[in-house]
Amino acid sequence: MERKEWPLWEVFIRSKQGLDHRHVGSLHAVDAKQAVQMARDVYTRRMEGVSIWVVPSEAITASDPDDKAEMFDPMADKVYRHPTFYKLPKEVEHM
């Protein structure tokens, strides 16, 4: 008998307090409907969330780890891109 792996899905959960769905892990499921159901059982059993997204893992295009040098290293010495050199007036409380 042919034995195939079920496709892989990436799971994103939005917590009660959170505004955004965060990546929590992955799982195997036959289809999207089942993936949501299984995500509920695997990733929300301790009240972690109020909303679930699942995305086929194969739909995600990732950056190449070998490109790290050209992709990310150039940003290391450009501290001026962080807005940390401004003096904030006291009245602005939450920045």
Place this chain on the structure above:
Amino acid sequence: MNPHIEYLLRLGDSSLVLGQRLAEWTGHGPVLEEDIALTNIALDLVGQARLLLTHAGRLEGAGRDEDALAYFRDTAEFRNFTLCELPNSGIERGRAHGACYGFTVVRNLLFFAWQAQCWGALTDSADRDLAAIAAKSAKETAYHLRHAADWVVRLGDGTADSHARCQRALDQLMPYCNELFAADALEEDLAARGIGVRGADLKAGWDAQVRAVLEEATLTLPAACAFTSAGRRGQHSEHFEYLLAEMQSLARAHPGAQW
């Protein structure tokens, strides 16, 4: 025994015993995700049993708590439906079968559809504690039922092998559903007092729900038969004592143990 208490034991024991059966899958599920799903469901059922047995123990007023009722009663004192105690392998003799996922999900469908109807009716119970337990459990059961129905459709309408396994399960399990709906003096008494519900009143809703799933799953209902099991009156199948022995051995070997 006080009929009110006995009625609570029927509900609580059915949840407890099926919870124990489903817990047998822990670590043996067909895939990791299902293993966790089924364990969650088993834990929900044990949670229902805890509430119901605690409530029964309080009404009894003899100092028995949930543990005393779950672990220190013997076979004939249990009031669960026979349906809930049948082994996960199915029940024919003479042929060794391992635990069958088809059998598990078909049984879950049949029982959870009953529970869904039952909790719905009991949310109006004159026993306010029971009504609250029913309202809480109804949400859990709605999910359990969805899980079971989903798998019955996938396996029933799946390969020739998975279809045959589900059909075999349905053929073996349907006769045990008669007990869910058969007329019964105790149930009649509790229903008349507004505490319980008659099985017969749950039949139409159960039928509609189960038939819809079976149709989508391309499974065929076996012809009706008159066999009626009597687990709810304490007359259990030969499979029950093994289940009880495993479930109770730890508590009986170490009475009062906590961890």
